[in-house]
Amino acid sequence: MIFKKFNIENKKARDLIPQAITVLALLSVIIYFATNAQINMGNRGISFGFGFLNQEASFDITFSMIEYDGSHSYGRAFLVGLLNTILVSVIGIFFATIMGVVVGISRLSDNYLIAKVAEWYVEIFRNIPLILQIFFWYFAALRALPLPENGISFYDISFLTIKGWYVPKFIWTNFNIFLLSVIAAFIAIYFINSYATKQREQFGKQLPTTTISLATLIILPLITFLLLGVSLTFEYPVLKQLSPTVFTYAGGVSIIPELIALALALSMYTATFIAENVRAGILGVGKGQKEAAASIGLNKNQILKLVVMPQALRIIIPPTTNQYLNLTKNSSLAAAIAYPDIVLVFAGTALMQTGRAIEIISITMLTYLTLSISISIFMNWYNKKMAIKEK
């Protein structure tokens, strides 16, 4: 009788109750484990809390984008690790995308050599575990680099050595004015483009938007240099002797080899998957589309830009979002080669020094979750923007 009521007369309740029970079951699992952990921790005299985040960390970190030394707090060390994770992910995503697009298009090239090289690249780097590639770039490639005193010099302003890549440091005056001018340039470009679109749609006029945009981006910041007192000088790295045979570079900025190796491995690996996505996307656009575009008089570049790519992107974006997420999560392998990411710094050193496993691992997991969800939200927004707009 009850079943009948739920099933036929009250569909909503029927749908709701199994779900409610599932949620309850899940909650009781979580509560069960949490109580158990609490009892066990109580027995062993371990307290729970996040107060440690304000304590002095008292360990140093090789590489930090914000001011940090051991006298700062564990919370600050967390931030250093987080920023380093974001840095390597952004660099990795940037290069993986460029390489992926180039390789993906190359695989479809009519040139036999280019197509084959691209194919071999994809097959090799896709099929070797990432951790081995990271070790390869770090330990094998590292040994091949010279010691600082024999560093590979680029016009004597930048040096590549086993201890890192030393590049000139930018020293700005009135940097914020410069930054504002760049932002202003982007806003201007946005308006120029929407104006150009209107012109095209209403009067069929084609404006050279690319040239105008580039010019704005160059001229506006240039004005700040000439008129508003912005200036830029460089501090070059200089070889420094520490002992009869030990050298290093002083001044400039050092890009540590751990970052180079990790970014290289992550982008080489992920680029293979993106390349396949790009290839699939382009192949997925019907041949008739290109022929139709050609028949109304579009040239080759216009066909690619206006007809093929907008349709291919719809196929490319969703799986590429996955690759971006993978790359970000894979960056946690950094710990193996001492790149100070959030796993090494926070879930590693800080965990060891404080012994707060549950708190620190939860924070780290939540952080990765937040990062991944942010990337997803952004890519979904972009995907929607690119999707077919039915008029």
Add this chain to the structure above:
Amino acid sequence: MIKSIKTWILVGFASLLLVACGQGGGGAGSKKSKTLDNTKKAGFVKCGVSQGLPGFSNADASGNWSGIDVDVCRAVAAAVLGDADKVKYTPLSAKERFTALTSGEIDVLARNTTWTLSRDADIGLTFVGVNFYDGQGFMVRKNSGINSVNDFKNGISACTNTGTTTELNMRDFFNSKNISYEPIAFEKADEVVQAYDAGRCDTYTTDKSGLAAQRTKMSNPDEHKVLPETISKEPLGPVVRQGDAVWEDIVRWSLNTMIEAEEYGVNSSNASSLKDSENPAIKRLVGSEGELGAAFGLDNDWSLRIIEQVGNYGESYKKHIADTGILPNRGPNQLWTKGGILYVPPAR
């Protein structure tokens, strides 16, 4: 209709399972030694060791572990189970070790671990003694022209292990000398050695015994040397979980027995013949006088088995540290009667 009933049955089954689990939970400690009972039931001692540090805990090609840390676990197994070989070794990184112990994956941690206040008091651990007095040092290339820590200059790069006291000592040291340095911290010792060997860093810092042991793994050990200075105290010793006083005592006195045996000249070959010794201290050690084992719930031959099967501290040191060329000199790890600082409370 059928589908919906299936869902109901599944959900009901899952809830039943949960209730059953909930009743089985707990994990509360008791006044008796739960760890001892569990160890006897399992038939082996669960021991956490390093991932390979010659002299302390290192596995050979066929997977047999040896070293002075390993001998602590063997001593506990001999005392509790009557057979020193009944040990299950779990290799742990510096980062994993305390979690493995507090979570009950292992019952004794004998992994060249430094005894510090915060570790002892804060994170649910209890240090039971010291089986090696060590100190942190620096290794450099011989041709570097660096002969002392006073030759370090601003900009030096130093490799070490993450999650260790060395990482903290290093900072204290360079700060006190007002030297800016580049710290590069790896998770595994093998990777530190590789990076230092490749020239990524100018100096490698860890416990001096560790430096001596790792030097043997370098592509050319003779190119490297350990600087004379010691920048910290590193008393290394076995650790147990907090809250099982009996188990804590068993591990503590297994180690103490080895040191006490050396002090009284009792070793693996003469132990059983000393049952009728004149000296009551020796008689207590070999179990022919007193009822010392009863205090932990063990029989009276527990200490005799340790000495017979594992040997005294001197034998263990000679076999694993001195004869392997790691540190021929016992330094502070000599008995207090011979100018060292090894001094254990009397077994009586």
